[in-house]
Amino acid sequence: MPDPFKKLHDKRNQILFIELAGLLHDIGKLSKVFLEYRQQWQDISNGWDIDPHDHEYLDKHEVYSNLIPSEFENYKIPANIDSGEENFSIKKAIDFHTKPGEDLILKLLKAADGLDSAIDRNNPLWSAEQKNKIFKSNVFGYEGNKIVTVESQEKARHVLYAFLGNMLPGYLDHFDSKVRIKIFSGIKKAFDQGLSDTTRPQNDTTLWEHNYAVASILKVIVVRYILCNEKLDDFEFEKVEFGIFGIGWNGMRFLSYGQKIGDILGRQHIIEDIKRCLKDLIEYEYPIGNEIYSDDDGIYFIVPAKLDGYELKELRNKIDDEVYKIAAKASSGELQPHIVNISETNTLTSLAKAIQCMVEKTIYPFDSSVNGFDEYFKGALETFEDGKTVCPICRLRPVEKEDKKKKVCKTCMDRRAQNDKNDADKYKPKHNETLFIDEIVDKHRKAALIVARFGLDDWLKGTMVRSLFVTEASGLEKEINNLGNVKQFEAEEKKIKEYLSNRNYGEFNYGRIEADIDALFKDKDFERAKNIAFLYDRRNTFSPDGEALKKIRTKWGKFLKAAKKEDSTIDIYNLLNAKTPTPSTLLDIWNTTLNFLDDLPASILNALLPEKRRLKLTVNNLDPNKYGRTLDGKVIFKDKSVKKIDILIINSNEIEVINETKSDSPTSKDWSNADIILTDPLPHLKVSKDQKGSSFVPYRTITATPNLFMSIVPADRAVEITNLIYQKYIEHFGKVMGRLPFSIGNIFFDRKMPMFVVLDAGKRMVDNFDKLSKQRIKFTALKDKESIPSGIKLDLKCTLGKLDKTLTWQLPSKLGNCEDDFHHSYFIVNNNKESLPDNRKSFFKTIAGNVVHCSEIMKGDELQVLPNYYDFEFLDSNIRRYDINLSENNRRKSNVANFSSKPFLLDELGQKIMCLWFKLLQGKQLKGITDTKLRNLQSLWLTKYQEWDVNISNNSSKNFNGWINLVLLSIRKEFNEINDKHYILLQETIKNGLFFDTLELYLGILKERIETK
């Protein structure tokens, strides 16, 4: 056995044990005593020094001491890993993680903890402590009414102890992979409810995110130490380095090969299986790292640094080898993974780099440049005999039987069948979703694929995180006013307060913050530096002397140097006042978007779409093991009428009929005495009883990952669902509106359309959204912002591809306690003429751009926005999908005429498209509207548009003016009672083409009519 393998093999149990201890080190924060301490410490004379969670929590503060699993104390390994007395335990990690002494593992734990807590945990303002209700937030600032109660913490910890008491004895005996996964999910369930810090905005990190990040960093530095025998005495968090190891592929391309929903899901399961196996390989089998991100396009791990280096070359080659084998086996040779390794970094924001690298690699499905790649993948494919038909799904293997109606290969057939097997629990959808397109389509036999896409790049890179604030003008002002209220430091604080009140350093704004930090950093004014250090360094830094100031300066210099590696444009002011993209912040970014998308089926689709019960029939005996689970055939009713049906075999004497429900109507067919003849040579079935069968909801989710959601829904509900998803986005992410792009597409199709065409169309739309998510657009404020109960209201205008648009944002901007949120609610503003730093108190220069708090947005401000888009297309043929491409100016053609009105703003969906249809047209607010009148006008306007050679993108031309005059005149003539608001809406949407696209959507695609009643 070569050396690194032997070492890893010999030390595996220790590595996994250290990982577990790291994961549990903050269990004391999941408690009433911790929360109450945080609420009260400022009023206690030695409050700062008595945080219970790391002061021998288990011995001194644990109220459930009889529940603590004995393994916490009794299971031990040597604290220096290699030899010596066995004295490192979970208990030690919990009790002493901030005071490691000479204990090597504890020192490493402290370093890992320090890296995840770097800068931003140092300086939340004390006035931002939550002394009453404690709200939980996330990196995007969504608090809602997520209140953390002491009861919830006590209960979660109680449950966790009981759970661990059950699991630990077995786990610590064998360190089994499956048990490890169970233990992780048990701890996650508990820690997701807890907070790593209660002070705003540090209440954005859950206890799980922080502890998982720390445990993972700890794991990789321990492994690096074991493998390379590095001396780690005096190890500090500044020295922590790690690598990022990514395995990826083009998920959308792989998913899209399929005719039926079942084929797509079968392929989705393969991706899941591969990820599961890779996780097992890297986290357990070797075990060198932990997963830090995954979506349909791959999975990424934090691993020891220099995995590419000479010392670990052999290990790396072996891992690569295993990775290819896993993918080849699980995908029968169809999915060739690519590998990206960022060798040395100290920030998880390098993940963005790794993902970008992967995207470039996966443009080509097969990369023959990698040695030994071919054998796994080619070998896994059966040899192909001449003259055989190629399977239309995988396009690789011969079909199973040439004469069969359903011509696909055996592998693809098995994958399809896998989905509806009763026993395939892991493949079961969570929400009763149907697998059959016939049960999804609307009354016009149409369905829609909804694709929703986040643009996470700038977040994973950390850029946008640095546009959110820990300290800023309004908070600093509050902090100064609050000085003297923290008991333990009352005297120091009062001294500073007095000093500051005698100096005129000016109002808090960007200039003041700059000058404060300059004083400290550039040694301009020693007195000032001493007295304001506490605002920008650790909060308990009071009046440091020259030596201490020098230390602060050196520390900041190091931070800045490290941050500049990520983004060379960052300055010290941005660095010290904004949030830092720590590992747990990065985890929170994609955990939050994943949870949001993953929750859409439950929160929107199941709530909106009706649950139905399939028709269940009792029949004479049939052997369910002999046949596939779905079969087609026909039913012959008593009255000799015949109907084609598809059935599902439930058991030996029960079947269900797909797309049929039990009806109580007297005119409906009598199934109870019918005969069923199945297409294949199978026994005829005699029905003896009909009743209600299993329930289903008419939609099917294809995928929900951190950046992508895809679901197939009835066509006539797609627009409504899309709008509800966007409303939910605004509620959850409205504070970062314009900085977190989110777009939704609707691909409409008839039930006969093969799924690969639908998915390919979806993929094209996603590609468009990705491109658009990098392009900032100027939105101009039409008025000063208005305050509304939930936040702010902004009226805006913008121009997309020469077409003018107006829109309104109503955005949340409050904290859970109803105060204004000065940590998150900002816009990137780029006014040319005005000096923003002088005129807006909240102005701040960040690497994401110059920002201003939403409460200070004024008429004429030019916001730099990453817009959210909406797009739709109807696949009236296989080749229509090729139209879903952006032209050079990032626009695409409407199907109505020569203008490029697509994609729209997602804001326009509710405010314009749905408003036009549901209010003006269908809602009859346009007095005198009828179906015929509308269609006549539409045809007149479009005919003249063609005849006169009009182009709405050229709105100063004579042709355009003549045409728009005709249109507006006919509106005045036909609808003389029209009010100004509606007239303006019609005028705008006719001028920018949206009106015609709306009619195409409702009249053309969805086959709606203006009701005459």
Ligand SMILES: [Zn+2]
């Ligand atoms: Zn196939």
